[in-house]
């Protein structure tokens with residue numbers, strides 16, 4: 043029966059055969075095993091050819107969009123359009139360096155929109171030696187946050203509001219420009235950690251410790267002439283500020299600060315640090331750029347702290363007059379990568395916050411020129427992807443992780459008051475007398 047069945051059912055026949063001739067059996071087995079396995083391999087190779095290889099061959103920015111941590115469009119919207127969402131059209135050509143068409147051409151994946159209000163000295167105003175003469179900075183910062191959110195909401199097919207690294211990744215993977223908020227100066231807190239917490243609630247995910255003026259928290263590098271240090275770096279209140287930013291999960295930005303402030307921030311901050319828009323002082327010697335001695339503090343080894351330096355395009359910080367171009371900006375990227383490592387450099391252009399631009403990097407459509415320049419100098423896809431976004435995302439995630447750890451440890455919010463706050467420290471007492 044077996045043989046009859048075998049003959050009727052040729053597929054099983056060799057296996058059931060009692061003959062001593064083994065030839066048909068292995069041949070059939072090979073066919074049954076080799077053909078499916080072979081087909082699987084062929085399909086797998088075809089799948090790789092169909093998807094992986096062409097994708098790998100795509101220019102890096104087609105796969106990994108650029109995240110720029112410092113664009114001043116909200117300031118332009120304030121100055122040109124008085125924060126009126128009906129007065130401008132991002133789908134048309136905008137007057138500055140940024141609009142939707144140019145964001146697309148430039149392969150922009152994410153932006154930290156800077157909500158900036160000048161410090162008093164920049165406005166020619168005096169806020170007193172203790173920074174206690176009232177200003178409208180909190181109002182104006184809230185208006186900057188407001189117009190940023192209105193702008194994001196106005197173009198939901200283009201922008202996606204994000205407040206986490208995960209949210210950034212999700213926005214970018216759906217083809218949107220991840221849109222986050224950064225505050226550009228501790229002066230915008232008007233000396234209050236409560237204001238800091240409310241900015242966080244409103245979406246701010248980094249704050250620069252100073253702008254070009256000293257403030258109650260820290261000393262600034264100034265602009266041009268360095269202001270006389272007030273605290274020798276961070277004040278005790280500034281140390282409290284960094285603690286609270288760590289606890290909240292807000293990136294501590296040490297662009298604009300004095301060297302002493304930056305060095306002390308490396309010691310004080312539990313979380314990784316951000317330079318949202320700074321370049322290399324060794325390449326171009328201005329105080330706003332980061333010296334090698336501070337770049338050497340950056341890293342993941344013993345005695346080092348994770349950080350990322352987002353290279354600024356402001357021509358005065360890039361090169362001598364009329365010398366700023368895409369090659370000069372690349373020099374900064376390469377030098378920072380050489381000293382701190384290629385995992386510690388990114389892009390923070392300052393577009394819409396600068397009145398002139400490097401040749402070849404005229405607006406947000408031109409980022410690819412920088413990547414091409416670096417590729418011509420031997421930068422591979424991993425290094426370029428780090429520059430584009432991964433280095434910043436790692437630092438942001440490190441800051442989020444620190445905040446989570448501090449919450450788990452049950453640490454309390456910082457309740458430090460500015461010691462010149464007569465309204466809370468003196469007036470209340472006298473009120474009840």
Ligand SMILES: [Zn+2]
Pocket residue numbers: 226298319
């Ligand atoms: Zn700035």
